[in-house]
Each structure stands twice: as C-alpha cells, then as structure tokens.
Amino acid sequence: MTWLLPPILVLILLILMAVLARLWPEPGLLSDPWHLLGLVPLLAGIALPLMVSRLFRRVRTNINTFRDPDVMVADGPFRISRNPIYLGFALILLGAALLSGAAVALLPALAFVLITDRWYIPFEEARMSAQFGAAYDDYRRRTRRWL
Template sequence: MSKPDTPGVIAPPPLIYLGFLLAGWGLATVGARPEAIEGGFGWLAAGLGLEIPIRRGVALVLIVGGLMLDGWAAGLFRRRGTAVEPWKPSTVLIHEGPYRFSRNPIYLGFAISYVGLAIAMDSALALFLLLPCLAVVDQFVIQREERYLAAKFGADYDAYRGRVRRWL
C-alpha cells in the first residue's frame, strides 16, 4: 500500500489555534475564583495608560492584520492551483509574496490574530497559552509539513528552506 500524498498533520491548524484560545478564555471564566486564574490586561492597560477603546483598537488591528496576511498567503495557493489545506496534496512550492519572508505566513497570521483575540477577550491566560499552541503547531503540523515537502520537492525545498526562516 502506498503512503498518502499528504503531510499527516494531527488536526486542521485553525482548530488548534482556536482550541488553545478557547481553553484560555474558558479556564478563566468557568473557575470558582477566576481572578485567581486570570488577571486580564487591566493592570497592563493602566500601567501603560491605555484606555479600553485603545486596547480594543490594538486588538482589532492585530486581528485584521493577521487575517489579511492569511488571505494574501492563501490567495497565492489558490492562484497557483495548489491546496491550502495541509491534509491535501501539495502540487507546487510557493516562494513569492509573504513566503519570501516566512515559510509559514498563514500560521504566523493565525498567531497574530490569536494575540488580537486574546487582547479583545481581555484574557491574559489565553495569551499565555499561545506559547504551547505554537509548540503544538510546530511539532505536529509544521515539522510534518516540512518532512513532506522535503520528500516531495527535494532540492528545491531544501534551497527554499535554506533561504527563508520558518517564522520570520
């Protein structure tokens, strides 16, 4: 039996990010003493002199900016005729647009939007959970995708990987 032409990621990456975001928000809101778990960003906003509308503006800029990066990167996949979804076969390497600066601009866009959403939800715990989220994405998505792309595209992918960093 032949090996499937996919990287074998553990779950759709947007669901991984969403799961960690909701876990951080949920843990802070369902606990008997949420103030013991979650301090929010009130202390930081007060220390920096940021009012709630400014914090929400920063959150909105991050959310929209992350989504725009995702759209730009995913649009290149669609224009080149290859699947955006990591559970489908890749047919071409893309190294233009945001892929000149990051091998994973979509996951970077997800992370930027995640930060904006955590700020909008006033959830320091959700923001803290971005670190383990990125570790899961790196270990169980990106590394599998990189092994897949190296096997599929060989020297072309190795040269690209040598020129462009994984995140930034």
C-alpha cells in the same frame, strides 16, 4: 489526527481562551481602552491566511496540511516566512488574548505556537522536502520558519 486541521485547532484554542479569560480575568494584560490594541495583530492575522489562500488558488495548489503539496510557493508572504498561515493564526490568537484583557489568555496562543512548531511544521517540511528536493531545501535555508 488528520482531522485536527490548523483552523480547527485555532477555533478550539479561541474557545479555551474565552473560557480561561472568563474564569481568571486577573491579572490583566492591558486596561481599557489599551486592550483594543489587540485589533492590530488580530486583523493582520486574518489578512495573512486570506492572502495565502488567494495565492494558492491562483497557482492551483491545495491548502490542506495533510495532503501532498502540488506546487512549491516561495513568493508573496512566503518570501518573508515559510509559514505565513501559521504566523497569521498565531497573530489572531495573540490579538484575541490582548482583546480579552486576561493574562491567562496568552496560554492558548503559546500552546498554538508550540504545537505548530513541533508537529504541523515538521510534518509539512518533510513532505515539501520529499516532493521538491533541493529547491525546497534551498528555500528553507534562506527563509525563516516564522519571521
């Protein structure tokens, strides 16, 4: 399923989230105006992938999940998380769930974290380890997967 790039999955889950929140608005997560707190993770989540995208362009490596990595990047947001793009996507989904106000909207956000943690990340880590060997394994030991 190489067509299911992470941004496509996020878009599908955002649509699902909107449908679920519309069908089952209760129980609510946060009442008005507190649901606007969802803007904080949403905006942080947008910022992380944009920062990483700029970093990848600067070091001339590809960003596509299913292509071989060109360069091992361990600076910028990668000092804190091995997966800042996925962390950003999870924050986008969390923020959208909070903004929707419906508790059921958290389910797609949780689904994203589980799918990413069990499918995308292991796939990428195996390729990084094969490509960069001990350097990547050392980075992996000292840097957390998410936060």
